[in-house]
Amino acid sequence: MAAPALDGSTLIDPASYARIGYPHTDWSTLRRSAPIERFQPEGWPPFWAITRHADIVSISKRPDAFLNVDGINFDRNPEARGQAPVQMRTIIEMDPPDHRKYRAVASKFFTPRSLGAWDPIVEEMARKLVDGLGREGECDFVTEIASMHPLKIICRILGAPEEDEAFVLRLTNEIFGREDEEFRRPGTATPEESVMQAAMEFYQYFQKILADRRERPREDLVSLFANARVDGEPMNEIATMGYCLVMFIAGHETTRGAISGGMKALLDHPAELAKWQADPSLGKTAIEEILRYVTPVNTMARTVARDVTIGGRQLSEGDRLVMFYASANRDEAVFDDPDAFRVDRNPNPHLAFGIGEHFCLGAHLARKTSGAIFGELVPRLELVEAAAPAERVPSNLVPGLKHLPIRYRLRPGR
Template sequence: MHWCESEGFQNFWAITRHADIIEVSTQPELFSNEADGIVVLSDEQVADQQNGRSVIGDMRTIISMDPPDHRLYRKIASGFFTPRGISRLDQIVHDSAKALLDSLGDEGECDFVDLIAQRHPLRVLATILGIDRDDEERLLVLTQQLLAGDDPDYRRKAGSRYEASQEVGMEFYAMFDRIIKDRRANPTQDLASMLAHAHLPTGEPLGEIETFGYYLIVFVAGHDTTRNALSGALEAFLAYPDQLQRLREHPDLAKDAVEEVVRWATPVNYMKRTVMADAAVAGQPVKEGDFLMLLYASGNRDETVFDNPHDFDIGRHPNRHLGFGWAEHYCLGAHLARASTQALIQQLAERVIEIEAAGPVVRTVSNLIVGAKHLPVRYKLRPAA
């Protein structure tokens, strides 16, 4: 553990070891998501909170709730995201991965993030959430503006960060509200219908803001994390081409390969927790009101847990990585993320003849979401089987 004081940001304890991250994650009553959110804030963001909250700032989502509310709200969609529930989407994720590689042609150059990594989860999530294809491009831009608002390529032009957040929130709300109203009038079997008609386990209907929040977090969190896992997968295969060949020769390793991709890429850099009472973590005293930063990428390279942690090994087993979080806030959509990632890396293993970097990787400017925004590659592909 290390106490960090960075000018312009909240002070925090850096929690870097696998065991310590688990220790904090398994005590949600003592280390809170809800008290001050999940992100280490800049001075500008703190000022925005004091001056007024945006549509998104006023919203409660399962990722920012503590027990007992978190457990009640999580149950609303947990049935949809079980392995059995996700198996109904196998054809959708396979067709999406295949169509995207088909669109590249037999050989050429492309930006893998632009044409593949961000398109694949976008199509899958749009399908289960009832989003029209005509809205996908706009939704992609809004997601980038929300999660990577510090990146000059994605930042929304507005008078202030607060105004930008307010505008993004209203556009999201308008789009999702239209879908929710349609599903209430014309229910189907998708997740959008489930959320539109949702009731808490206590029997009361899900409120309007909570419904919007659920919809938003499923899409935004599900899209960017999977996008960055997929770009991380290709980066890893470019650095370790023997592992792509290994997957081609041993397709039974696909599930283990997905876990190693998530460990290696760790798309979510960290989550913040607020200490609710004086306590200790790994023997280090922490005070009520202190912030803890759970650094997942560091935990995923803890040499006391992983042999050769800086190597990319698709056969790594066991693989107790923290890429989906841990305990109370373990990723609700983990099974969908696994299915989407597996479908695409299997397509790469089956169809790539040659692939190499065609330029430098450019990373998203964000302290929360880790991944490439540009990954140029040169490739030769064989047709789908």
């Protein structure tokens, strides 16, 4: 197949995501003519771009051949990895057989059955946040709703006290918004220095909570991590801290992206919002469609474990590949009219949560969190419109909205 005239920069450059958003036109070209293609944009290491649904499924189901150990983030400077001041090992960077043992520590907590107890709490938190908007006005939907709701829930399930939420929000923004000047710590010279200081503070903060829960366990996740055993031994410090961190890495920005992107999709498709308002039973399919259409987690990187041929292309041991979920979720071989946003789309076999070995541990919590906000907002929205242009985070991993100014009028709550 002839390589298309793309250099791959729109696929991977964080600044490009902030400027023009997801490169759907380029992905569509690649799916048609070069679904497994090698790129090396200027200033970046080489990578294979995987853009079709079927190829992402088969790669994700072969964790022995495509490894997570070198990290799932495709970085401009891979050598910066390992220079962190504190080492944490998260399950998303583990491969079998370790991965399964460590995933088992938290998997029971995240089942629909065990999370059922959180329904009234999550719904109450959504109601309070939406009530806080008042009857009408303008707000930045990202900072006031989409970011706060998942953050409050993660803090609550982890066991961080409510008064620490603002502090934890600042740290997560500093650690994960590294490409963004807005989140640079005052007095630091480089993004790396800013991230290192924030990671150190995060570590010290959770060390205190972990010590407390070893003494006085409660019904929260930190207690579970603090007292977990792997292979019959207490879980080590690096993995325990990794678990605390992964809840924020994997849970906060992602759900924030689903909620803010979902609101933007509804703003851009008022007929779909009206359809949902007329038939509240569409809640389940609407959330799945938001996940597909928005695809908050855009990429996952893997390292090729040994020489392998896929889709007729020869990949060599050590090569890096990047799976583009947002492309798979618009794959015309799987989805009818894939660029259309339809709240009643069914079936909807999207890959927003990945698939296989590393399938999102928090998928049920993410659906519940997003479902609670839209379940509260959609019936109450009398008017909603953009108050200013939206802005995107510069990232290729979770390129969600940074600001979404809206004007609204709400009906009173129940």
